[in-house]
Amino acid sequence: METKNDLRIRSKVISEGVNRVPNRSMLRAVGFSDEDFKKPMIGVASTWSEVTPCNIHINELAKQVKAGARDGGGAPMIFNTITVSDGIAMGHDGMFYSLPSREVIADSIETVTNAERLDGIVAIGGCDKTTPACIMAIGRMNIPSVYVYGGTIQPGKLDGKDIDIVSSFEAVGQYQEGTIDKDQLYKVECHACPGAGACGGMYTANTMAAAVEALGMSIPGSSSTPAVNDYKESECRQAGELVVGLLEKEIYPRDIMTKEAFENAITVVMALGGSTNAFLHLLAMAHSAEVDLTLDDFERVRQTVPHLADLKPSGKYVMQDLYEVGGVQAVMKLLHENGLLHVDCLTVTGKTIAENLAEVASLKEGQEVIRPFDQPFKPNGPLVVLRGNLAPDGAVAKMSGQKISRFEGPARVYDSEAEATKAIEDNLIQEGDVLVIRHVGPKGGPGMPEMLSITAMIVGRGLGGKVALMTDGRFSGGSHGFVIGHVSPEAHVGGPISLLKEGDIVTIDSDKQEINMNVSKEELEQRAKAWKKPAAKHRNGILAKYAHLVSSSSKGAVTDLNLD
Known part of the structure; x- marks a missing residue:
């Protein structure tokens, strides 16, 4: 690893000396002046894209970051990476690419930053995978960095009520059940997403943005400011200025992203009733920063944190209401006043x-x-780690909004989301059933697809809380109901879920x-002897590479674990 002194002068290797004339010629072509070669080079990693409302406005935000970095004394340059819209990918084969996109984004930011020897980075994200991916890259490189969240979407309005993207998924189930007609379904479609910004409830994008703010890697307030709020541009300018200040003060991401800081992030996620995807992403982010974080840490923190937020999907309000x-x-101030945060942790403000x-x-x-601190929805966090003979390495349940804590029933076992979808459409899933979808884990999917369409169909058909859903895949932050995901080990590697009948x-x-x-135990041993590993679903391309490299969900589904 480069030392702090090495990191402080990274860009000098392409700005000094006679042999660097070709380097400077290239930079002059993109707008550098003589004075710029004396300044630290600041990268602005933009996840702008027209494929999702979450990121469609980020190009303009990147320009504000660039202006702020220049005003702060840096020589900034914008570069882009990809994004995938989970909402658009949901319910078909596109969802297999969602979680792998996190690694592509992180790898691409790391690649550009290190190839160009940039001194600092401001990364701007929006949709679900962009936030953890940006932090993963920042953690790996450990150069002065700030993260900016693009912001949440405003709620849609229909018949005097707030609606959002999850309303669209649930409306499909309601239409199939006959409780709404096609005209009402069309109205929901047209009003659910009114403009730029990430999905509005305490879904994965907003969960991870809040977690990163608690982690100390974004400007205070960044996770709450709506995408269309004028102050978002001011935040971006401030971020550009801050990253130059971090460079001058020699404050690095791993000075901020400590074990205690990750515990702060978990605390905020639990209090807000965030997405189960926080487990995957925080584990991966910690791995990138070489912080030892496990599922046991989530459970330890959960025991001390009450669930306070009445936020969708299980609650009433959206992120703009919280703002x-x-x-x-x-x-965070409320949590601090009640002794639940490590408040000595450093942040990107330098404070x-x-x-x-x-x-x-x-x-x-x-x-x-x-809610008031002494009147929580639940006295402990609603994201619960489960273990047993079905998930010896752990599974994650989201219990927010649930009136029951125990469910027992017969397994209805399917080896793909498509098979399970058809079973629901054919009314084969009844109250009291445990719907199992397996072979959709990190390796088995591959890509660990989300089951929002399935959970929305169940809720839309009036079976929410009356049917349990268990999978070695994962759930959208918009999912609610009695759902258990991240079952590990997964079916593809012979985990016990593969033996279920x-x-x-x-x-x-x-x-x-x-x-x-x-x-x-004897019967399970007999089933294990008869089990045969499924053939790989892909022989080339990104999904083949991902399936070959990816770790268990209990380890964050990262692709750079145990590469020795």
Whole structure:
């Protein structure tokens, strides 16, 4: 690894000396002047794209970052990477590419930054995978960096009510059940997403943005400011200025992204009732920063943190509502006042969490988005790690909005999302069933697809909470109901979920944190002897490479683990 002194002068290798004339010629062609060669080179990693509303506005934000970096004394350059829209990829083969895109984004930012020997980075994300991917790249490179979130979308309006993208998925189930007609379905489609910004509830994009703010890697308030708010441009200018200041102060990402900082991120996710995807992404981000984080850490933190937020998908409000009553910073202030944050942790402002929060107003009086600390929805966080003979390495349950904590029923086993979808459409899934979708894990999918379409169909048909759904895949942050994902080891590598048979009784108990099948050890041993590993689904291309390299979901589904 480069030393801090090495990192401080990275760009000098292409700006000094007679032999660097060709380097400077190339840079002059993109606008560098004599003075620019005396300044630190700052990269602006933009995830701008027209394929999703989450990122469609980010090009303009990148320009503001560039202006801020130039005003701060840097020589900035914008470069781009990809994004994938999970909402558009949902429910078909496109979803297999969603989680792998996180690695592509992180790898591309690392590649450009290190190839060009940039001194600092401001990364701007929007859609689900862009936030963790940017932080993963930042953690690997460990050069002065700031993350900026593109911001949340405004809620759509229909018949005087707020709706969002999850309303569209659930409307499909309602239409299939006959509770709404085609005209109403069309109205939902046309009104759910009114403009730029990431999906509005406490879904994965907003969850991860809040986590990164708590981690200390974004400007205080960045995760809450809506995409269309004029202040978002000011945040971006500030980020550009800050990264030059971090370089001067020699403050590096791993100075900020400590074990305690990750515990702060988990604390905020639990209080807000965030997405189960936070487990995957925070584990991967910690791995990139060489921080030892495990599922046990999530569970340890969860036990001390109440669930306070009445946010979608299980609640009533969206991220813009949280912004209007004080935002994530006000929630952090509340958590700090109750002793739940490590407030000595450093942040990209150059100040500690405590110093930042000293300048923050408390939540507005009379607001209903965040419960009083002594009146939580649940006394502990709603994202629960389960273990048992179905998931010896762990599974993750999202219990927010659930009135029951234990579910037992016969397994209805399917080896693909398509098979399960057809079963639901044919009314084969009934109240009391445990719907199992396997061979959709990181290797088996490959790509660990999300099951939002499935959960939305279940809710839309009136079976929410009446049917349990278990998978070695994962769930969208918009999913709710009695859902258990990330079952590990996955079916593709012979995990116990691969041995489950139709009709086996499955017991899920979030209080005991257990997930088991009522099958004897002897019977499981016989089934294991008869099990045969499925053939690889892909022989070339990104999915083949991903399936070959990716780790277990319990390790963050990273592709650079144990490469020795």
